[in-house]
Amino acid sequence: ELRKNTGDDRRRTHDMNTANWIPDLFMKRVMEGGDWTLFSPSEVPDLHDLYGRAFEEAYVRYEAQAERGELRVAKKLPALxxxxxILTMLFETGHPWITFKDPCNIRSPQQHVGVVHSSNLCTEITLNTNDNEIAVCNLGSVNLVNHLHNGQLDQNKLARTVRTAMRMLDNVIDINFYPVKKARNANLKHRPVGMGVMGFQDCLHTLRIPYASPAAVEFADRSMEAVCYQAYWASTELAEERGRYPSYKGSLWDRGILPQDSIDLLAAERGGYLDVDRSESMDWPALRSRIATHGMRNSNCVAIAPTATIANIIGVSASIEPNYQNLFVKSNLSGEFTVVNDYLVRDLKAAGLWDEVMIADLKYFEGNVSRIDRIPAELRDIYATAFEIDPRWLVEAASRRQKWIDQAQSLNLYMAGASGKKLDELYKHAWVRGLKTTYYLRTLSASSAEKSTGRGGELNAVPVAGGVAAPAQAAAPQEEALPATDAKFCSIDNPDCEACQ
Structure with a gap:
């Protein structure tokens, strides 16, 4: 309840971001209708550093002690x-985010030297922390759409980009300024970096693939496989040139276990409730051979960050996000300005549908094309926005990416008409699909402003020839509209908006 806006303010943390660090045992109890026992951390201090079967064994032992009355503070309740x-708080406040402790640790390449106690703010960085180390990760993102050529990824161009980026990120580790000694210790000992992607939605628009489709899930799989393959390959080249990172010995890399192989470790520890696609398409045996020979320069190489600001600067969709809206007002320090989906405009022009009535319809329906009947069904599918997409498609695509990633991904989930049943099914699905973390749950408000004044949309109109355009419903004569104003209104919690971020 830390982020609730009601109640005793002394028990609230309004400006902190919270997350639940959930062990697999809890999810098993939820799935099976079991009980969960709450303990005082002072009486069970070792649970903080345990995961997988070791956590489960210790937890069950403490439960038995609680039953015998040997622990001073313990409380049993239904796990469900x-x-x-948890889901109620997530729906009401967007917090605490749901992150899964065991996948983050069991699949961590650095499990031999420590424990991942939490993610970073945006839930994509999963690195060890302890009394002597503060996790630090240097991030970069590939503009994925710039690597499309003739309807497919240009592997050679992608390899050049990632090779350069990995060298730059590795350089940052050495030349950076560290205000805290523990951060410097961690970075120089493990040398983690995080290559990610942005412009995923732009790629789908270019390829004319709906986000909510098996083709989009397959593209997420193949594109992330390519980025990860090239990032790991680049790290072996840097290791050959500059040497392995100091804590390499004993890591999963050193043991010949690549990120996709670590799914087997998770399956063995979890003992069920794991359903992850295992397909691959690249020459992984060659990479395994290089790692065995030269090792790795970086303990971790890949993480997908939100990229809200840099994607805005470049002019592509942020990270792996679906389009929030096809038409919205963006606010930042430079002011407020209207943003329209260029791909949609291009396709509407090609179909002969881009006119004043269409502009007004888009404004009236807030960029939602599903309610504009004269737009062909194919285009309505391609340009479906975040709240029109079944969020399970986001989880499916994320599961395919997580297969290859040695850290995690910043995954927002969008749900229109959220209910307890839908949330329950969605987050259970994310766990079974092997996700390590999730980020914000974004839901639509129960009501929105009624567009009842004049012809609709004038308050945030894009000027067009002849004045403000009218919606399709305004084709028949009606009373004179109110004059347009310069007022602009920004959508709340728009992930593309710097003010919201």
């Missing part, structure tokens, strides 16, 4: 009740 409480 606590799960519902």
């Amino acid at each position: 009740s606590l799960w519902r409480k």
Whole structure:
């Protein structure tokens, strides 16, 4: 309840971002209708550093002690009740984010030297922390759409980009200024970096693939496989040139276990409730051979960050996000300005549908094309916005990416008409699909402003020839509209908006 806006303010942390660090044992109890026991951390201090079967064994042992009255503070409740409480808070406040402790640790290449106790703010960085180390990760993102050629990824161009980027990120580790000694210790010992992607939605528009489709899930798989393959390959080249990172010995890399192989470790520890696609298309045996010979320069190489600001600067969709809206007002320090989906405009022009009535319809329906009947069904599918997409498609695509990634991904989930049942199914699905973390849950408000004044959309109109355009419903004569104003209104929690971020 830390982020609730009601209640005793002394029990609230309004400007902190919170997350639940959930062990697999809790999810099993939820799935099976079991009980969960709450302990005082002072009586069970070792649970903080345990995961997988070791955590489960210790936890069950403490439960038995609690039953015998050997622990001073313990409380048993149905696991499903606590799960519902978690989902209720997530729906009401967007927090705490749901992150999964065991996948983050069991699949961590650095499990031999420590424990991942939490993610970073945006939930994509999963690195060890301890008394002597503060996790630090240097991030970069590939503009994916710039690597499309003739309807497919240009592997040679992608390899050149990632090779250069990995060298730059590795250089940053050495030349950076570290205000805290523990951060410097961690970075120089493990040398983690995080290559990610942005412009994923632009790629789908270019390829004319709906986000909510098996083709989009397959593209997420193949594109992330390519980025990860090239990033790991680049790290072996840097290792050959500059040497392995100091804590390499004993890592999963050193043991010949690549990120996709670590799914087997998770399956063995979890003992069920794991359903992850295992297909691959690149020459992984060659990479395995290089790693065995030269090692790795970086303990971690890949993480997908939100990229809200840099994607705005470049003019592509942020990270792996679906389009939030096809038409919205963006606010930043430079002011407010209207943004329209250029791909949609291009296709509407090609179909002979881009006119004043269409402009007004888009404004009236807030960029939602599904309610504009004269737009062909194919285009309505391609340009479906975040809240029109079944969020399970986002999870499916994320699961395919997570297969290849040695850290995690910043994954927002969007849900229109959220309900307890839908949330329950969605986050259970994310766990079964092997995701390490999730980020914000974004839901639509129960109501929105009624567009009842004049012809609709004048308050945030894009000027067109002859004045403000009218919606399709305004084709018949009606009373004179109110004059347009310069007022602009920004959508709340728009992930593309710097003010919201």
